[in-house]
Amino acid sequence: MVVKSPLKRTVRILLVGDSGVGKTSLILSLVSEEFPENVPAKAEEITIPADVTPEQVPTNIVDYSAAEQSEAELNEQIKRASVVCIIYAVDDDESIDRITSHWMPLIRQNHPDTPCPVVLVGNKIDLVDYSTIDGIFEIMEEYSEIETCIECSAKTLKNISEMFYYAQKAVLHPTAPIYSVEKADLTEACKKALVRIFKICDVDSDGLLNDIELNNFQSRCFNAPLQPQVLDDVKAVLRKNLDDGVSHNCVTLKGFLYLHSLFIQRGRNETTWTVLRKFGYNDNLNMSKDYLFPSLKVPSGSTTELSHKGHHFLTHLFDRFDKDQDRALSPTEFEEMFSTCPTPPWGPDVGAMVPTNEKGWITYQGYMCQWALMTLVDLPRTFEYLGYLGYNVYENESQTTAVQVTREKKLDLAKKQSSRNVYQCHVIGPSGSGKSTLCRCFIKTHLDGKSLLSENTTGTPTCTVNTVQVYGQEKILVLRDINVRNVSDPLLPHEVHCDVACLTYDVNNPKSFEYIARIYIKYFAESKIPVLIVACKDDLEEVRQEYLLQPANFCQKYKILPPQKFSVRGHHKRDVFVKLATMAAFPRFQAAWILFYKHSPLRRMVHMLLLRPQPTEWLNIFYRNFRDFGVIVNDTTVWWKAGLSLAAVTALGLLVARVLHTDKIR
Ligand SMILES: Nc1nc2c(ncn2[C@@H]2O[C@H](COP(=O)(O)OP(=O)(O)OP(=O)(O)O)[C@@H](O)[C@H]2O)c(=O)[nH]1
Ligand SMILES: [Mg+2]
Helix, strand or coil, rough: CCCCCCCCCEEEEEEECCCCHHHHHHHHHHHHCCCCCCCCCCCEEEEECCHHCCCCCCCCECCCCCCCCCCCHHHHHHHCCCCCEEEEECCCCHHHHHHHHHHHHHHHHHCCCCCCCCCEEEEEHHHHCCCHHHHHHHHHHCCCCCCEEEECCCCCCCHHHHHHHHHHHHHCCCCCCCCEECCEEEEEHHHHHHHHHHHHHCCCCCHHHHHHHEEEEEEEEECCCHHHHHHHHHHHHHHHHHCCCCCCEEEEHHHHHHHHHHHHHHHHHHHHEEEEHCCCCCCCEEEEEEHCCCCCCCCCCCEEEEEEHHHHHHHHHHHHHHCCCCCCHHHHHHHHCCCCCCCCCCCCCHHCCCCCCCCCCCEEHHHHHHHHHHHHHHHHHHHHHHHHCCHHHCCCHHHHHHEEEECCHHHHHHHHHCCCCCCEEECCCCCCCCHHHHHHHHCCCCCCHHHHHHHHCCCEEEEEEEEEEEECCEEEEEEEEECCCCCCCCCCHHHCCCCCEEEECCCCCCCCCHHHHHHHHHCCCCCCCEEEEEEEEECCCCCCCCCCCHHHHHHHCCCCCEECCCCCCCCCCHHHHHHHHHHHHCCCCCCHHHCCCCHHHHHHHHHHHHCCCHHHHHHHHHEEEEEEEEHCCCCHHHHHHHHHHHHCCCCHHHHHHHHHHHHHHH
């Protein structure tokens, strides 16, 4: 199994108790399997290797002697102990009184935060013919951290190994956190954890565990399926003891909880603990950090995306909770989906970041976009929520398999093609140039231009995410609205660094272009980041820009694509997003961007080359001839330049001819 059990690595058992009760004798009896007549004041610390302990955990046994150790040393040892055995002599009432008057307060004092489990051990039963257990039970009721009690004899060896086994068990499978002896019921924290586990296992979300779900649960927790007979027996026990433990031949939540309290009452704490640990709980019944935040190395030039497995898990989760199958999550469905998490992963503003339906409910597409965004910008949160949602249990491996680390960006640039699926685009422009509207247009595909403009945009989030088709492949594009405070403010490195930059200006405002022209020269001209200049508000009158170059001339001078016109009222609003995604997916491979030039026969050829797997050599020759393609002014020039360069490549000559020919006859 890949998921590591978060069990303690060693168990440290400390024996305390008044002088002469038999601490040292107990340890030596365990080790030599015979009663030592002469004992030293204090036994040396003993380490028992994992393979000879019942729970397969290395165990240290530590003695205490008031004659040899100071009070400070005792306190130190109590602090280090994972369990303390308080030894008393059954024939010595004073040693019993001292449990409550001295030892318990001392142990509590040294473990102020989380209680240290305690085992009460009555030694020297060979000397008496009565039991002290009744009195001990009273003490146990008073102190919930006392896990158990046992009577034994170092002299006759009675219950010696049992005593150490109980001590080990008190550490590994403590009762106190999961069961309240006083209330004779599971603790609230344990119930909460088991309710979450029940929900995760209830794959069809009908509030019941059927035989298949129970079997899967059993296999995942204990690596073995349930025998049909055992299933029947379990249900029979429930039917006998509870009115509504079984319904429609399935186990109800009430039945599931009842079974666990039964295990614990019968001393089978380890069963419940195995289940709890499998689902990520630590000794305090919190979800452990190791479980929620597995480590994954991400090189600085790489990003993180959902893997096929992660995608599959989340799709399945969506289908489970989209009860009405309308491909969107209603508020109730959303709440149900994340009811196994302490809080939902996203706040109410998510509807302003990703696609929703007309009711504002997050669609499947929006849901996947949101996961993609979270995986890109806040990987630990993705791991955390996958953990809450039970990924580790379903897949029987850590959340790291739900994520893939992309290859470093410098390799993408060298190959002029990226294998990534999620790209970040920074939308930069002067205030009022139309950045936020452009970002909103990206997700509000069901709204027309008028509704888009009339929408209340206060509290607009800084990014929107949607899917875009790039040469037949679905890519996710994150548009980040870079809020420019002051035109003279410099951009910070994290505001510049992205996969593609979208510089916006307002065609109707003569002072608008200058800002992005300066931004381009200062931050992007020398960088490897592809840039698209977008002329916003194209439905308004275009005015002359008060800058030394007009936008088209500027683009020509810097060999970048001519300004892309954009208007919320326009018909081809999505073009701009396809272009941005394409530029991000094929950084510095401008031939791929030819797609943007409508009706060009070359467009189709590039398309063919990119869609159909071609020998790499072809693509290389093709690219070499397109290298100077930055200077693209209009369709005709593109056509001729490309045509001429290509004609020079004999290997491709025939192909070009064919493409041109087919285009003509159509
Ligand atoms: N009859 C009987 N005597 C025991 C038993 N265990 C220990 N003794 C005797 O009790 C006396 C004290 O035993 P120790 O093991 O030295 O006690 P301790 O708790 O280590 O005492 P300190 O080191 O002084 O704290 C010795 O004479 C032992 O032989 C037992 O199970 N039965
Ligand atoms: Mg001793």
